[in-house]
Amino acid sequence: MAIQPAGSVRALALVGPTNSGKTTLMEALLQVTGAVDRRAGTGGEKVGDSSPEARARGHSVELNLAGFDFMGDRYTVVDCPGSLEFCANIDAALPAIDLAVVVADPDPAKAALLQPTLRELERLGVPHALFVNKMDVARSSLQDLLEALAPVSSAPLVARQIPTWEGEKVTGFIDLALERAFVYRPGEASQQIEIPGELMDAEADARFHMLEQIADFDDDLLEQLLSDVSPSRDAVFADLVREMTDGLIVPVFFGSAQNGFGVRRLLKALRHETPSPDRAAQRLGVENGAYVLKAAYAGQSGKLAFARVFGGPLADGADLVLPTGDLCRAGGLSLVQGSALKKIASAPDGDICAIGKVEAAAAGQILSLTGKPQTVRAAMRPRRPLFAVALAARNRKDDVRLSGALAKLIEEDPGLTLAHDAEARQVLLAGQGEGHVRLALERMKRRFGVEIDTQQPKTPYRETVRRSVTQRGRHKKQTGGHGQFGDVTLEIRPLPRGSGFVFQQKVVGGSVPRQWIPAVEQGVRDGLTRGPLGFPVTDLEVTLTDGSAHSVDSSEMAFRQAGRIAVEDGLRACGSILLEPIEKLTVYSPSPSASNVTSALTARRGQILGLTPREDWRGWERIEAYLPQSERQDLIAELRGLTQGLGAFEADFDHMSELTGRLAEEASQGARAGA
Numbered sequence: 001m002a003i004q005p006a007g008s009v010r011a012l013a014l015v016g017p018t019n020s021g022k023t024t025l026m027e028a029l030l031q032v033t034g035a036v037d038r039r040a041g042t043g044g045e046k047v048g049d050s051s052p053e054a055r056a057r058g059h060s061v062e063l064n065l066a067g068f069d070f071m072g073d074r075y076t077v078v079d080c081p082g083s084l085e086f087c088a089n090i091d092a093a094l095p096a097i098d099l100a101v102v103v104a105d106p107d108p109a110k111a112a113l114l115q116p117t118l119r120e121l122e123r124l125g126v127p128h129a130l131f132v133n134k135m136d137v138a139r140s141s142l143q144d145l146l147e148a149l150a151p152v153s154s155a156p157l158v159a160r161q162i163p164t165w166e167g168e169k170v171t172g173f174i175d176l177a178l179e180r181a182f183v184y185r186p187g188e189a190s191q192q193i194e195i196p197g198e199l200m201d202a203e204a205d206a207r208f209h210m211l212e213q214i215a216d217f218d219d220d221l222l223e224q225l226l227s228d229v230s231p232s233r234d235a236v237f238a239d240l241v242r243e244m245t246d247g248l249i250v251p252v253f254f255g256s257a258q259n260g261f262g263v264r265r266l267l268k269a270l271r272h273e274t275p276s277p278d279r280a281a282q283r284l285g286v287e288n289g290a291y292v293l294k295a296a297y298a299g300q301s302g303k304l305a306f307a308r309v310f311g312g313p314l315a316d317g318a319d320l321v322l323p324t325g326d327l328c329r330a331g332g333l334s335l336v337q338g339s340a341l342k343k344i345a346s347a348p349d350g351d352i353c354a355i356g357k358v359e360a361a362a363a364g365q366i367l368s369l370t371g372k373p374q375t376v377r378a379a380m381r382p383r384r385p386l387f388a389v390a391l392a393a394r395n396r397k398d399d400v401r402l403s404g405a406l407a408k409l410i411e412e413d414p415g416l417t418l419a420h421d422a423e424a425r426q427v428l429l430a431g432q433g434e435g436h437v438r439l440a441l442e443r444m445k446r447r448f449g450v451e452i453d454t455q456q457p458k459t460p461y462r463e464t465v466r467r468s469v470t471q472r473g474r475h476k477k478q479t480g481g482h483g484q485f486g487d488v489t490l491e492i493r494p495l496p497r498g499s500g501f502v503f504q505q506k507v508v509g510g511s512v513p514r515q516w517i518p519a520v521e522q523g524v525r526d527g528l529t530r531g532p533l534g535f536p537v538t539d540l541e542v543t544l545t546d547g548s549a550h551s552v553d554s555s556e557m558a559f560r561q562a563g564r565i566a567v568e569d570g571l572r573a574c575g576s577i578l579l580e581p582i583e584k585l586t587v588y589s590p591s592p593s594a595s596n597v598t599s600a601l602t603a604r605r606g607q608i609l610g611l612t613p614r615e616d617w618r619g620w621e622r623i624e625a626y627l628p629q630s631e632r633q634d635l636i637a638e639l640r641g642l643t644q645g646l647g648a649f650e651a652d653f654d655h656m657s658e659l660t661g662r663l664a665e666e667a668s669q670g671a672r673a674g675a
Helices: 022-032 052-057 084-090 108-124 142-152 197-215 219-226 233-245 263-273 277-284 396-412 434-448 514-528 556-574 591-603 635-642 661-673
Strands: 010-015 064-070 073-079 099-104 128-132 157-159 161-166 169-175 180-185 188-193 250-254 289-297 303-310 319-321 327-329 333-337 340-344 352-356 366-368 387-393 417-421 426-431 452-455 462-465 469-477 484-494 501-505 540-548 576-590 607-613 620-628 648-659
Touching (some): 022 073, 022 099, 022 263, 052 434, 064 333, 099 108, 099 263, 108 142, 142 157, 142 250, 157 197, 161 197, 169 188, 197 233, 219 233, 233 250, 233 263, 277 303, 319 366, 387 434, 396 417, 396 434, 426 434, 434 452, 469 556, 514 540, 576 661, 591 607, 591 620, 620 648
Parallel strands (some): 010 073, 099 128, 157 250
Antiparallel strands (some): 064 073, 169 180, 289 303, 289 366, 303 352, 319 327, 333 340, 333 352, 387 426, 387 452, 417 426, 469 484, 484 540, 576 620, 576 648
16 A cells, blocks of 8 residues: 655545535544644634635635645645536636545435536546545435446446444444444544454455456456455555546545544545646646646735646745746745635645736646746636626726726636627626626625626617618708708618628619718618617618719718618618527536426427437436527526536527517517617
8 A cells, every 4th residue: 555655745626516515524634634723613713615705605606725734744625616606616726636535415316416527527537536425414325325326427436435334323434445444433533443243244245346346447456356366455555546546446435524534534545545746737738837726816915826836846936937928926925724825935846825926827827937838738618608797887986996806806717707798888797607696796895895786688689671662861951051962762672581781782874973882881881770679780681773962062971871861761661570689509407307408498488409318428418409599598597496506508699580579579668768
């Protein structure tokens, strides 16, 4: 059972669904190792979820960072939010981790909640183990849970322990690799005991099953099992370490973070089996530098880059090269323990520290120590926004502060995006769900003192013409001196959907002088910006066929006005059709929820195009549908409510479609009211 070489700091991530107990496990690790005096929930010091927003919600909404020492080795822990609304925060962090501990609830009915987390770890190639929390209150057997979890993991789940029971209560465990039994002791390390006689056969069967699972990837071990040869303990541990590191298996431990049960045994397994930082450095493509997990503004400390050091150490004041080639300097290093920062002179290889005064640094970047830029091997995948609101400062005097606050929030949270809709004259803040956007607004008020009024984003309706007309437009104005005169005749006709606007001229005999024709087109475009229903006009062809000019009074402005008058009068004569934008949605849902999801889409005027199994996701469906953009605003909230918080979608504009009846009238009334 070889211990990992000393000298480098190991980085662990705690991941899994909301309320599985990740932060409680972090607090337990810190308490057991003496990094804090008492565990959260007992009235003592609390490291995780220190922000007011996290405490108000009762769960993590951002990364929590802390560190501890155990048996002479140093570890940093990244406690990750579990809700999909806040998971953009962990996109940059996970690739830099040596080992992820996936914290699971013991209820088999909640097994599917782990699938998004496991799929992301598998995609990134991050080794991971499973810790089944709250086993002291479990109402199902570990075997039932493993059977429920098997479909959600691509790699086989290998139970490293089996529970011992007293009635309906778990009182300890048998370590299958060590072949030793332990009983829990509240607040203390578990006590080793002899394996109870009535459990000898169960232990032997469970251990042999574990060996069979790891023998699938070791021919020598398989041959030993077939020959009834008992493998050495060192060989078994070597296989367990190698196969977990290579992503071939997922070891499963269990306990109770709240009571400290199984935490020390988990720590010992992590000490022996966590890969060295070299593998994470290779995954990222870092030669020598600091990889930024997240950036944040910390009051008077300014902007901090929370980064993991590779190939270190990193000294305070060191020159760092950004991916752009620009040079910056590490202006102060700090160890991170929750919200507390402790100044340090240098950070060793593998450690996570806060680096000050690196204003241009962003999550997912390498701050190079080699003197030349370094680029991350696999860049983060941007998350597409799922919910948006239009913003306006409640006090117009706060407009400048609003811009600065939004810029800082978006730097800190890669799941947020900002867009300016010039047509609707709205500033849109978009995120991964309503709760995510609401959190950003709460932070804006608390940290920057900016109060915001919000509205729904406006739907970009369009209108088109129902029939063809020929329309004359005449602009004549006589004042002192030169007057204004422009006279045009336009033919207006509808075009197929998606054609846009086409302008042509078929003037014969110079009735409209050639130099004024561009002005006529510009006037037509002016008139199309707002049609009779209140929206921009599209999918029509306008042809200039005739007109007249005055040798003195005609001008560019006069013909521009004549073109606008003709097209505005012509649009009223053509009859208007309101068009609404239709998006093509790809919705991802667990299979048991798929029928409810399709019903919800249909209720929103959606058209279901198809339902197929989601590729490489057992027990999931991919639903394709057309949906009016106006119906998408709060879709993510309903979708998450139908899918235990797991559902997601991607939306892209597809086409415009005619809208009639009450909804068309309401849209047109809204446009006229906002004019």
